Amino acid sequence: MKSKRRTFLAILLVFLAFFLSGCWDRVEIEDRGYILALGVDKYDPSDLNKYESSEYIDLDRKTQKFSSEQQKPDIKTDQKGIDPQTKRKVKPPLPSSKNEYKFAVTVLFPNLRTIGKDSKPDEQMRFLFVTSTNNVVGVRNYLEREINKRLYYGYLKVVVLGRDLVEEPGYVREVLDGLNREGDIPQNTFLLVSETTARDVLNTMPLVQPVTGIHLFEISKNASIYGRIIDTPLSEVVNNFINSNCAVISRVEPGIETLKVSGAAVFKNFRFVGWLDEKQLQVYKLLMGKAKHTFIDDLKYKSTHVPFITTEIQTKKKIKSEKGRLKIVYNLRIEGEVIEFVFKSGYKVLDDPMRKYIQNELNNIIKKRANELIYLLKYRYNADVLGIGDFISKRRAKDWKKLKKNWDDELKKIDIEVIPDVRLRRSGTIY
Amino acid sequence: MIINDNDKISSFQCFVLFVSVMIGIGIMFMPASVAKTAEQNGWVAVLLGGMLSFTVFLLISKITMSNPDVTFIELLNNAFGKILGIFFSLVYVLYFIIFSAFETRLIAETAKEFLFNLTPNEVLIITFLLTCAYISRYGIEVIARICEILMPGIVVIIVILSFFVYQRLDFSNLLPVLNIPYVKLIKGIGKTIFSFLGFEVFLFFMPYIRRKDKLIKSALFGFLVTVLLYEVIIIFATADFGAKEMQTMIWPTLNLFRDVTVLEVVIERPESIIVALWMITTYTTEIIFLMTTGLILARIFNTKEHSFFVFSQLPLIYVLSLIPQNISETQKFMDYFSYYFATFVVLFLPLVTYTVLSIKKKVKKT
Numbered sequence: 116m117k118s119k120r121r122t123f124l125a126i127l128l129v130f131l132a133f134f135l136s137g138c139w140d141r142v143e144i145e146d147r148g149y150i151l152a153l154g155v156d157k158y159d160p161s162d163l164n165k166y167e168s169s170e171y172i173d174l175d176r177k178t179q180k181f182s183s184e185q186q187k188p189d190i191k192t193d194q195k196g197i198d199p200q201t202k203r204k205v206k207p208p209l210p211s212s213k214n215e216y217k218f219a220v221t222v223l224f225p226n227l228r229t230i231g232k233d234s235k236p237d238e239q240m241r242f243l244f245v246t247s248t249n250n251v252v253g254v255r256n257y258l259e260r261e262i263n264k265r266l267y268y269g270y271l272k273v274v275v276l277g278r279d280l281v282e283e284p285g286y287v288r289e290v291l292d293g294l295n296r297e298g299d300i301p302q303n304t305f306l307l308v309s310e311t312t313a314r315d316v317l318n319t320m321p322l323v324q325p326v327t328g329i330h331l332f333e334i335s336k337n338a339s340i341y342g343r344i345i346d347t348p349l350s351e352v353v354n355n356f357i358n359s360n361c362a363v364i365s366r367v368e369p370g371i372e373t374l375k376v377s378g379a380a381v382f383k384n385f386r387f388v389g390w391l392d393e394k395q396l397q398v399y400k401l402l403m404g405k406a407k408h409t410f411i412d413d414l415k416y417k418s419t420h421v422p423f424i425t426t427e428i429q430t431k432k433k434i435k436s437e438k439g440r441l442k443i444v445y446n447l448r449i450e451g452e453v454i455e456f457v458f459k460s461g462y463k464v465l466d467d468p469m470r471k472y473i474q475n476e477l478n479n480i481i482k483k484r485a486n487e488l489i490y491l492l493k494y495r496y497n498a499d500v501l502g503i504g505d506f507i508s509k510r511r512a513k514d515w516k517k518l519k520k521n522w523d524d525e526l527k528k529i530d531i532e533v534i535p536d537v538r539l540r541r542s543g544t545i546y
Numbered sequence: 547m548i549i550n551d552n553d554k555i556s557s558f559q560c561f562v563l564f565v566s567v568m569i570g571i572g573i574m575f576m577p578a579s580v581a582k583t584a585e586q587n588g589w590v591a592v593l594l595g596g597m598l599s600f601t602v603f604l605l606i607s608k609i610t611m612s613n614p615d616v617t618f619i620e621l622l623n624n625a626f627g628k629i630l631g632i633f634f635s636l637v638y639v640l641y642f643i644i645f646s647a648f649e650t651r652l653i654a655e656t657a658k659e660f661l662f663n664l665t666p667n668e669v670l671i672i673t674f675l676l677t678c679a680y681i682s683r684y685g686i687e688v689i690a691r692i693c694e695i696l697m698p699g700i701v702v703i704i705v706i707l708s709f710f711v712y713q714r715l716d717f718s719n720l721l722p723v724l725n726i727p728y729v730k731l732i733k734g735i736g737k738t739i740f741s742f743l744g745f746e747v748f749l750f751f752m753p754y755i756r757r758k759d760k761l762i763k764s765a766l767f768g769f770l771v772t773v774l775l776y777e778v779i780i781i782f783a784t785a786d787f788g789a790k791e792m793q794t795m796i797w798p799t800l801n802l803f804r805d806v807t808v809l810e811v812v813i814e815r816p817e818s819i820i821v822a823l824w825m826i827t828t829y830t831t832e833i834i835f836l837m838t839t840g841l842i843l844a845r846i847f848n849t850k851e852h853s854f855f856v857f858s859q860l861p862l863i864y865v866l867s868l869i870p871q872n873i874s875e876t877q878k879f880m881d882y883f884s885y886y887f888a889t890f891v892v893l894f895l896p897l898v899t900y901t902v903l904s905i906k907k908k909v910k911k912t
Contacts, residue, residue: 127676130676131676140663140664140665270814298660301815350787354791357791357794358790510721512725
């Protein structure tokens with residue numbers, strides 16, 4: 116009996132060992148290509164010609180970085196647009212006789228070997244690939260034909276949408292669904308809209324951080340601290356589109372050796388309707404309660420600018436009904452400090468006529484800017500990116516039932532009042 | 547069948563068993579299915595579902611307490627006679643086998659989606675079942691001790707991860723409270739039932755419990771911990787995603803914990819940890835089910851050991867777990883299972899048994 120039991124256990128152990136011998140789908144870390152940035156453009160054959168012109172290739176060569184001993188300015192790019200020095204492929208595939216493709220997807224991933232100890236100085240830091248496809252996320256299957264790495268979306272930092280792409284609501288929806296459905300893609304990936312094409316953005320090698328994905332990610336991450344940028348993670352954009360069909364996605368401007376994140380694109384019904392500039396975005400962040408700090412430098416006293424840095428911001432939304440109409444009241448309580456004035460001017464910034472003046476003027480500035488923004492959003496873009504519908508549906512569920520059928524028109528009728536309350540607390544170490 | 551004294555469980559072990567058997571794979575998608583009917587009021591549905599399950603448990607305990615030294619199998623035999631009694635006992639066996647099959651299929655689906663994309667479903671299922679069966683061959687006390695070790699760790703880790711989720715929540719997503727028709731809320735309660743099921747194993751554990759008077763107390767604490775954990779998860783999920791977005795998700799709980807970033811580098815993408823944790827909770831549920839089935843079969847065939855029966859049911863569970871085409875069909879079957887089969891087995895059959903028994907006693911008295 117005992118021996119039978121032992122045989123049984125032995126068989127069981129062998130059987131288990133057979134199955135528990137490790138994951139079937141393990142991939143060594145060197146074999147993975149961690150995609151850090153994904154750029155999605157509308158596939159446009161005429162636009163692609165631009166990348167074959169000698170002018171563009173020259174420009175592209177200027178933006179290449181080499182270490183000082185490796186500097187070889189007389190590099191000739193071959194006809195296919197591939198630079199023999201860096202093997203960077205800047206040219207997307209040529210259009211075929213049937214241009215059926217929808218997207219031109221740019222994939223960027225860093226060279227892991229440059230991080231290691233035995234890296235050579237001439238090795239390039241990142242790889243960039245452009246492919247034309249009909250599906251965005253599935254592009255890695257096409258790329259794995261030409262790359263000896265297993266591409267992995269798990270550390271995706273930014274997704275850049277091209278300017279042409281966002282004009283087409285159908286394409287935006289396809290991209291969003293792909294990003295939202297793919298389990299590997301982190302929900303805190305930042306979405307950005309490029310001022311030109313996404314390819315331009317990813318092609319740029321910013322000076323300080325040459326891996327564009329990390330560069331954009333770190334800038335967007337700082338957005339929660341500084342006032343001029345907005346961070347738009349995928350989860351939030353998806354949530355906004357589900358709740359109100361509108362969303363704000365921050366904008367990126369490609370330059371020669373810099374990438375600037377500033378302003379934002381406004382979407383309505385998955386279509387790009389217009390930009391918000393930096394100043395409008397500051398107020399937008401104030402109203403959304405997203406701003407932790409902001410910097411207002413429009414205030415002028417005589418011929419001197421008085422820059423104001425906020426240290427604490429509280430945003431409170433209230434809903435009132437006045438004469439059968441709904442009114443949304445934003446109470447902004449802003450504390451901050453004046454960081455510059457005129458040396459030996461005789462004015463005491465913290466004392467009363469001056470303090471009152473600064474506070475009043477700042478209140479007026481914020482109010483004026485807020486009203487401009489609200490007018491823009493209500494009448495010109497007619498996009499509910501402030502989440503007013505969502506707010507009403509939460510606080511006044513009964514009113515919302517009547518309003519939601521005709522929300523685009525009803526939005527115009529809703530009064531929005533912004534009451535800023537600026538308090539000047541500090542002025543550095545002198546009066 | 548003689549139950550020796552070292553095969554009895556203390557009241558703390560009872561509490562641990564309650565928590566381990568109730569927290570299973572159900573919570574992985576429960577927030578989404580509740581949100582489909584109860585929208586942002588899912589947490590109310592969970593609370594009510596927990597209270598409902600506890601009431602049902604009180605009924606069950608009342609019935610089994612009428613003769614605490616025997617299991618429910620003997621009560622069935624007494625009430626319906628030998629043949630019908632065995633038939634109903636086999637219904638319980640079938641119930642637990644189907645339940646195990648659901649758990650197995652779902653854990654395989656989760657693991658395939660988030661951990662092992664290329665490993666075949668069959669391999670995942672076989673490894674999981676064999677690991678469960680290995681421990682289920684032992685007695686109830688060993689299993690209770692295993693759960694004692696595993697359960698607190700899981701609860702603590704989930705609570706710790708919740709702290710890191712907390713910073714990105716927007717609790718205004720829980721508004722407005724209770725503005726939906728009550729029919730929808732009741733449907734929402736129905737969706738939570740599967741996540742609470744499992745406590746019915748105590749129909750068969752009565753003789754193994756050392757302090758029977760303290761059973762209700764440990765059950766109360768067991769339900770409290772379970773409901774609290776579920777509440778934390780469903781409130782956090784609703785606050786994070788909003789009810790509308792959550793309806794579109796398959797694994798809201800996993801998505802909730804997936805993008806936790808602790809101090810940038812310490813933990814990034816903890817989804818493998820979460821899936822592994824849930825494998826352990828499902829593992830504890832599954833071993834208890836396998837053992838219960840073994841116990842019932844041992845009682846029916848009047849054998850000393852139940853370990854043989856543990857293995858004999860595995861092929862059936864394996865085949866059953868591969869029947870549904872996909873996750874949505876699995877959820878559909880689960881709904882039917884918890885609405886009809888579970889109501890019959892957990893509520894209806896014990897009640898009928900109790901009525902028949904009390905009538906029979908009256909007949910004997912007169």
